[in-house]
Amino acid sequence: MKKIVTVSLLSLGMALPLMAQKEPVSLFNGKNLDGWVQHGEEKWYVENGELVCESGPKAEYGYLSTEGDHKNFELELEFLQEADGNSGVFVRSTFEGTKVSGWQVEVAPKGLHTGGVYESYGRGWLIKPEPEKEGALKEGEWNTLKIRVVDNSITSWLNGTQMVHLKDATFAQGNGAIALQIHDGGGIKVRWRNIRLLSLDPE
Numbered sequence: 796m797k798k799i800v801t802v803s804l805l806s807l808g809m810a811l812p813l814m815a816q817k818e819p820v821s822l823f824n825g826k827n828l829d830g831w832v833q834h835g836e837e838k839w840y841v842e843n844g845e846l847v848c849e850s851g852p853k854a855e856y857g858y859l860s861t862e863g864d865h866k867n868f869e870l871e872l873e874f875l876q877e878a879d880g881n882s883g884v885f886v887r888s889t890f891e892g893t894k895v896s897g898w899q900v901e902v903a904p905k906g907l908h909t910g911g912v913y914e915s916y917g918r919g920w921l922i923k924p925e926p927e928k929e930g931a932l933k934e935g936e937w938n939t940l941k942i943r944v945v946d947n948s949i950t951s952w953l954n955g956t957q958m959v960h961l962k963d964a965t966f967a968q969g970n971g972a973i974a975l976q977i978h979d980g981g982g983i984k985v986r987w988r989n990i991r992l993l994s995l996d997p998e
Contacts, residue, residue: 819871819991822861822973834858835893837977846975846987848882854981856893858885860974867995870973871941874902875986876934881907881978882985885915886944887969897971900942900951902985905932910940910951910958917965924958931956937988945995 822830825844833839837857838849848857866887874882881903888897898921899913909932911923924931931953932938941952947967950960973992977983 817994819869819993821990822992823987823990825988828859830862832860832862832972834860834890834895834974842986844988846990847984848975848977848987849984850977850981854979856979857977858890858893858895858974860885860888860890860972862972864971865944865973865992865994866970867945868973869941869943869993869995870991871939871993872990873937873939873988875937876902876904876984877986878984879904879980879982881980881983883913883976883978884940884942885972885974885976886942886949887966887971888915888974889971890974895974895976897969897974898949898966899976900940900949902940902976905929905934910953912949912951912959912961914965921963922959922961928953928956928958931958943995 823846827841835855835857836853837851839859840847883899883902885895885897885899888895896916899915901908901911901913903909906929908923912921914921939954943950947964948962949966951958
């Protein structure tokens with residue numbers, strides 16, 4: 796009898812973590828912009844199952860944000876810089892037109908700190924990758940960016956290389972949407988795909 800009880804308890808203990816395990820969800824359906832909100836007049840469209848941002852005639856800042864807010868999560872996506880790739884991924888961000896308050900994980904041409912964290916309408920650059928890590932960016936190819944946001948910390952990886960890790964008390968207070976950015980200045984075109992989110996918030 797003791798053996799049976801022990802086995803049953805062990806089985807239950809193994810089953811509980813499996814029951815609680817969450818699965819990533821896709822934020823982009825490959826067909827349209829359902830689930831997203833556009834800010835500004837720059838171009839956001841779907842082509843060949845990919846999400847494309849492109850400078851419009853005004854060459855201003857533009858953003859595409861999630862409809863809902865996300866506090867703690869792991870986000871993974873792929874991007875391809877077709878033209879000038881000055882863009883970014885915002886987290887815990889709020890919007891007033893094209894004024895965004897929050898934190899950006901940089902996406903930019905090589906040497907311009909892709910994976911670094913910039914506080915918009917705040918303290919500016921909080922952390923940049925070490926110079927030797929700038930080579931992780933593959934220009935003209937698809938890149939995989941992963942961002943992990945938990946409480947007061949944010950970590951980024953580019954193609955498997957950890958770019959930065961930051962702990963910040965102000966960041967811990969933030970909450971808001973996830974957003975993709977197109978920088979001002981014109982001549983920018985970036986493709987995005989496989990945008991997947993794993994929530995790390997408690998149920």
